[in-house]
Amino acid sequence: MTRIRTLLLGLPLAATLAGCGGDTARSLGFTRDPPDEFQVTTRAPLSVPPRMTDLPPPTPGAPRPQDQARGPAAILGGAAGTTAAAPSGAERALLAQAGTPVTGDVRRAVDAESLRLDRPERSVVDRLMFWREPPPPGIAVDSTREAQRLRENAALGRETTEGTTPIQQPATTNSRTGILNRLF
Numbered sequence: 012m013t014r015i016r017t018l019l020l021g022l023p024l025a026a027t028l029a030g031c032g033g034d035t036a037r038s039l040g041f042t043r044d045p046p047d048e049f050q051v052t053t054r055a056p057l058s059v060p061p062r063m064t065d066l067p068p069p070t071p072g073a074p075r076p077q078d079q080a081r082g083p084a085a086i087l088g089g090a091a092g093t094t095a096a097a098p099s100g101a102e103r104a105l106l107a108q109a110g111t112p113v114t115g116d117v118r119r120a121v122d123a124e125s126l127r128l129d130r131p132e133r134s135v136v137d138r139l140m141f142w143r144e145p146p147p148p149g150i151a152v153d154s155t156r157e158a159q160r161l162r163e164n165a166a167l168g169r170e171t172t173e174g175t176t177p178i179q180q181p182a183t184t185n186s187r188t189g190i191l192n193r194l195f
Contacts, residue, residue, distance in 0.1 A: 151179040 036042050060066060098106070133141075156177035164171055 153177040
């Protein structure tokens with residue numbers, strides 16, 4: 012019975028895939044077409060001038076004339092020698108509805124909002140389960156031992172990078188551990 016059921020389910024699936032034609036792999040996303048290298052280039056296409064005598068003599072190392080024309084446009088952000096058009100009535104109305112210009116502390120406001128999203132308010136369950144504050148990120152270097160290591164290296168004529176950097180280990184206190192941690 013299960014064999015008949017499998018066959019009845021498999022035949023329509025096989026017919027559907029066969030109906031896709033020879034392009035089944037492409038339809039299912041198994042093949043990828045690379046971009047055409049001639050369409051992604053930024054250089055102007057080559058063309059034959061009407062008369063070869065009108066061409067200037069080539070100068071080795073000089074930029075192409077088409078590239079020279081694009082240079083100011085790339086730097087200035089638009090076509091060379093053009094000015095921005097005056098805003099239309101619809102654009103002026105949109106800007107008027109948008110309100111006052113943005114203040115200078117936008118970056119600070121965005122950073123504060125991002126920080127709120129990155130560190131959301133902890134729920135009661137989170138505070139009960141994870142009651143300890145997480146350690147601060149990064150590695151704390153023991154400043155007194157590091158200064159001593161640097162003085163020793165300087166006195167012995169060694170490189171400052173020689174030796175291991177002393178790391179400040181966090182102090183563990185048993186008074187803040189849980190009951191089960193003290194038992195085991």
